[in-house]
Amino acid sequence: MVNKMKSSIKTDAKGRKKVLNMCDEPCAIEKGMRLIGGKWKGSIIYHLKDEPVRFNDLTRMLGGATKKMVDQRLKELEQEGMVIRKVISHRPVAVTYELTEFGRSALEILESLRVWSESHNIQI
Amino acid sequence: MVNKMKSSIKTDAKGRKKVLNMCDEPCAIEKGMRLIGGKWKGSIIYHLKDEPVRFNDLTRMLGGATKKMVDQRLKELEQEGMVIRKVISHRPVAVTYELTEFGRSALEILESLRVWSESHNIQI
DNA sequence: AAAACTAGGTTACTAAAAGTATACTAGTTG
DNA sequence: CAACTAGTATACTTTTAGTAACCTAGTTTT
Numbered sequence: 001m002v003n004k005m006k007s008s009i010k011t012d013a014k015g016r017k018k019v020l021n022m023c024d025e026p027c028a029i030e031k032g033m034r035l036i037g038g039k040w041k042g043s044i045i046y047h048l049k050d051e052p053v054r055f056n057d058l059t060r061m062l063g064g065a066t067k068k069m070v071d072q073r074l075k076e077l078e079q080e081g082m083v084i085r086k087v088i089s090h091r092p093v094a095v096t097y098e099l100t101e102f103g104r105s106a107l108e109i110l111e112s113l114r115v116w117s118e119s120h121n122i123q124i
Numbered sequence: 125m126v127n128k129m130k131s132s133i134k135t136d137a138k139g140r141k142k143v144l145n146m147c148d149e150p151c152a153i154e155k156g157m158r159l160i161g162g163k164w165k166g167s168i169i170y171h172l173k174d175e176p177v178r179f180n181d182l183t184r185m186l187g188g189a190t191k192k193m194v195d196q197r198l199k200e201l202e203q204e205g206m207v208i209r210k211v212i213s214h215r216p217v218a219v220t221y222e223l224t225e226f227g228r229s230a231l232e233i234l235e236s237l238r239v240w241s242e243s244h245n246i247q248i
Numbered sequence: 249a250a251a252a253c254t255a256g257g258t259t260a261c262t263a264a265a266a267g268t269a270t271a272c273t274a275g276t277t278g
Numbered sequence: 279c280a281a282c283t284a285g286t287a288t289a290c291t292t293t294t295a296g297t298a299a300c301c302t303a304g305t306t307t308t
Contacts, residue, residue: 027187029234030167032241037161039266043154056284063151066267071286092275093285102244109236110153116233117156120226163295179256190296195257216304217256 035080036106040065040073045082045103046110052086052096082106159204160230164189164197169206169227170234176210176220206230 036042040062047053047061059070074097077083082103088094099107160166164186171177171185183194198221201207206227212218223231 027167027170028238028241029170030164030186030188031246032237033161033163033166035241035246036237037157037166039157040154042157042161043151046151046153054284055286062154064154066269067286068268068288069266072266092283093273095285105244106240109233109240112233112236113156113160114152116230117152117159120229122155122159180254190298191257192259192297193295196295216254217302219256 032109035082036109038073038076040069041077042110042113044070044073044077045099045106046114048083048097048099048103049107052098054094054096058097077103156233159206160233162197162200164193165201166234166237168194168197168201169223169230170238172207172221172223172227173231176222178218178220182221201227 036045043062043065044058047058053061055070055074056067058074059065059067062070065073074083074085078085081100083097084100086096086098088096160169167186167189168182171182177185179194179198180191182198183189183191186194189197198207198209202209204226205224207221208224210220210222212220
């Protein structure tokens with residue numbers, strides 16, 4: 001596949017550079033980040049990688065995210081087709097969230113992010 | 125390397141699940157996202173991949189980001205040790221930004237994000 | 249030589265998103 | 279019955295993003 005993000009840069013006589021093809025819309029990186037880069041979104045997807053997880057369990061697994069945040073992110077992820085909500089019991093209402101194929105397709109990126117993140121121990 | 129993010133889940137007699145080891149702090153994914161996932165940060169790093177780029181050129185390359193945003197992100201990236209600011213000329217002041225080795229180490233993740241993003245054509 | 253433009257920002261202000269805390273309904277356990 | 283769990287909802291505060299105009303200093307256009 002051709003890299004659609006090539007902005008060419010021209011160097012003038014004084015060694016200064018000029019952009020020739022600027023992006024007139026968010027690039028692929030930026031679009032991708034808006035899908036999986038929002039606060040807690042990557043973590044949510046990653047924590048669903050092995051099996052369906054219940055709402056409150058997911059909240060606890062995330063360390064620091066509030067119920068409201070998890071709720072909002074899950075709704076976005078559902079709309080974006082990355083997660084499916086399933087009611088597994090009605091009285092005691094119980095719900096699980098699991099990844100769709102599309103959601104699963106993002107795991108590779110998140111896995112390399114995790115490895116990178118752990119290998120450069122990042123302070124907060 | 126051991127996966128530090130394993131939250132084990134126990135299933136009880138009624139088929140309901142409980143988290144045993146919750147994260148008590150942001151996980152590796154979340155920490156990584158806070159370094160490269162902020163709005164415009166990934167794009168900035170990616171656009172510096174080939175050569176040093178000047179401030180206004182970078183702003184134009186990003187499509188939609190304002191100078192203030194680019195300025196703020198660059199300052200953060202500098203503090204985080206991912207980018208270096210270099211004054212290349214004093215009168216006509218000219219500045220370039222380039223990646224450090226650490227900044228460069230994030231390119232692999234961003235490249236797989238780009239490929240993923242382009243292969244699922246994402247709307248806005 | 250004045251007018252307009254470029255570079256690299258800064259400032260002041262508004263809008264949107266994140267975060268906190270409390271509450272609710274319905275059921276369950278001690 | 280009191281306390282607790284699950285899955286939200288609501289109201290409010292704080293933080294972050296975004297817009298627009300401005301500034302200094304040099305450069306090109308007319």
